[in-house]
Amino acid sequence: MESITILLADDHQLVRAGIRSLLNHFADIEVVAEADNGLQVLDLLKTCKPAIILMDITMPEMNGLEATTTVIRDYPDTKVILLSMYANEEYVRQALQSGASGYILKDAAPVELELAIKSVLNGATYLSPVISHQVVCDYVRNTGSSSHNLQGKLTPRQLEVLKLIAEGCSTKDIAASLRISPKTVESHRAQLMDRLETYDVVGLVKLAIKNNLIKSRD
Amino acid sequence: MESITILLADDHQLVRAGIRSLLNHFADIEVVAEADNGLQVLDLLKTCKPAIILMDITMPEMNGLEATTTVIRDYPDTKVILLSMYANEEYVRQALQSGASGYILKDAAPVELELAIKSVLNGATYLSPVISHQVVCDYVRNTGSSSHNLQGKLTPRQLEVLKLIAEGCSTKDIAASLRISPKTVESHRAQLMDRLETYDVVGLVKLAIKNNLIKSRD
DNA sequence: TGCGAAATAGGGGAAAACCTTAAGCACAAG
DNA sequence: CTTGTGCTTAAGGTTTTCCCCTATTTCGCA
Incomplete structure (x- = not known):
C-alpha cells in the first residue's frame, strides 16, 4: 500500500x-x-x-x-x-x-x-x-422542513405568486408576468397571508426563503 | 482498552x-x-x-x-x-x-x-x-459573509431600523418602538435602500437575513 | 469655524396594500 | 342533477406606505 x-x-x-x-x-x-x-x-x-x-x-x-x-x-x-x-x-x-x-x-x-x-x-x-x-x-x-409545508398547503398559482413576491417583484410586475390583473395578484397575496398565517410581505419572504423557493442572496 | x-x-x-x-x-x-x-x-x-x-x-x-x-x-x-x-x-x-x-x-x-x-x-x-x-x-x-458588509456600511440607527423592517414591523410600529416620527423612519429606510442599492423591502429583508440580523424562520 | 454626515421630521401626490365582495369554473359528493 | 367546496379571477373603496424634496439640529473632524 x-x-x-x-x-x-x-x-x-x-x-x-x-x-x-x-x-x-x-x-x-x-x-x-x-x-x-x-x-x-x-x-x-x-x-x-x-x-x-x-x-x-x-x-x-x-x-x-x-x-x-x-x-x-x-x-x-x-x-x-x-x-x-x-x-x-x-x-x-x-x-x-x-x-x-x-x-x-x-x-x-x-x-x-x-x-x-x-x-x-x-x-x-x-x-x-x-x-x-x-x-x-x-x-x-435553516433547512426547515424544506418545501414540505408550502408545496402541500398552497395551490400552484399561489406558489407562483409567492415566488415572484419573494423575488422582489411589485404587484404590477407580477400581474404583467402572469398576465392577470394587479387586483388578482393582491387577492393571491391576501390568501397566501391567510394560509400561511403571516400578515406582512416580510413573513412571506421569510417563508419563501425557508422553503428554498428563492435563494436568500442575490 | x-x-x-x-x-x-x-x-x-x-x-x-x-x-x-x-x-x-x-x-x-x-x-x-x-x-x-x-x-x-x-x-x-x-x-x-x-x-x-x-x-x-x-x-x-x-x-x-x-x-x-x-x-x-x-x-x-x-x-x-x-x-x-x-x-x-x-x-x-x-x-x-x-x-x-x-x-x-x-x-x-x-x-x-x-x-x-x-x-x-x-x-x-x-x-x-x-x-x-x-x-x-x-x-x-446560508452563512453569507455574516455581518461584515452591513456592520461596516450602516450607521447604528440604520441597523436598528433595518432590523425592525426585516422583522416585519410597519413604518408606524418602528416609529413607535423607536419613539421617533414615522417620517424619520421613512428617511432611514430610504437611506438604507440607497446605501444597500436595493430598492424594495424584499431586498432589505434578504440582506438582513443574509447578515444574520434576524433568523430566517419565525 | 465651517463642513459633511447622522438623526430628526414635514408636505404632497402617486402607488401600493388592505378589506370586502363576488363571479366563473371545475370537480367531487350527495 | 344539484349542491358544495376550492381555485382563479377581479373590482370598489379606504388606509397606509412610498417617494421626492426640503429642512432643522447636533455632532465630530478638518
Whole structure:
C-alpha cells in the first residue's frame, strides 16, 4: 500500500515537529514537505504533489485560508485540512468556502488527525466536534422542513405568486408576468397571508426563503 | 482498552450479518446486540447500554429516525449512526434533527464504518462524502459573509431600523418602538435602500437575513 | 469655524396594500 | 342533477406606505 503524502504548513517549527512526530506513528503516512507560510506552500506545490495539505490558518505572508483558495483552484484534487486555534464561525465559513476538506482545532484529540486524514481521503469533510456541531445545527435550523409545508398547503398559482413576491417583484410586475390583473395578484397575496398565517410581505419572504423557493442572496 | 459496544439494527438479517462480520475485523469493537426494528431497539436499551447504535433508517414497526429521537431523548449519551440507501436531503435533515451523530450511505466504503464509529465516539459528526458535501454547501450558502458588509456600511440607527423592517414591523410600529416620527423612519429606510442599492423591502429583508440580523424562520 | 454626515421630521401626490365582495369554473359528493 | 367546496379571477373603496424634496439640529473632524 502506497503511503499517504502530506505537506505540513505552520509558522512554528516546534508545532510542525510535534505534528510530524504524531504522524510518524502511522506507517502509511509520510510528511513529504514542510512550509512556514502560504506562499511557501504554493511554491512547494510546483514540484511536489502531496495528497493532503495540513495547514495552520494563522501564518505570516499568506494565511492558510488564502492559500487554500489558490491551492484548490490550481490543484482541485488536493485535500486541504486546516488547523486553527479558534472555532470562530467566520473562519470556519471561509475555510469551507475556500474548499478545505477539514477543519481541526489545535486542542483536538490526537486521534482526530488520523480520522481527518482518512475521512478526507475518502471524500468526506472532517470537522472537529465543536465545529461539526455548529455546522449541523445551522443546517438543521435553516433547512426547515424544506418545501414540505408550502408545496402541500398552497395551490400552484399561489406558489407562483409567492415566488415572484419573494423575488422582489411589485404587484404590477407580477400581474404583467402572469398576465392577470394587479387586483388578482393582491387577492393571491391576501390568501397566501391567510394560509400561511403571516400578515406582512416580510413573513412571506421569510417563508419563501425557508422553503428554498428563492435563494436568500442575490 | 475496553471495547466499543455496538447495537446493530437492520431489518435484514443478511445485512446485519455482513456488517457484524466487517466490524469483527476490529479487535476493539464488539456488537453486543441486534434488532430488526426501532421498537426492538428501544426494548433492548432497557437492559443493555451500547456506546453506539448503528441503525438502518428503513425498518418496519418503527423506523430509524423515530427510534433515534426517542433514544436520544432517553439516553442522550448514546451515539446513533444511521444507515440509509438514500442521500435524500429530507432524511438527512430529519436524521440530524433527531440527534444522530452519523449518516452513512449503504454504498459507502467499508472504511467509513470505522471512521464514523471513531469520529462519533470522539464527539464529532460523521457524514458520508456526498452528505457532508450537501451539508457544507448549504452552510456556506446560508452563512453569507455574516455581518461584515452591513456592520461596516450602516450607521447604528440604520441597523436598528433595518432590523425592525426585516422583522416585519410597519413604518408606524418602528416609529413607535423607536419613539421617533414615522417620517424619520421613512428617511432611514430610504437611506438604507440607497446605501444597500436595493430598492424594495424584499431586498432589505434578504440582506438582513443574509447578515444574520434576524433568523430566517419565525 | 465651517463642513459633511447622522438623526430628526414635514408636505404632497402617486402607488401600493388592505378589506370586502363576488363571479366563473371545475370537480367531487350527495 | 344539484349542491358544495376550492381555485382563479377581479373590482370598489379606504388606509397606509412610498417617494421626492426640503429642512432643522447636533455632532465630530478638518
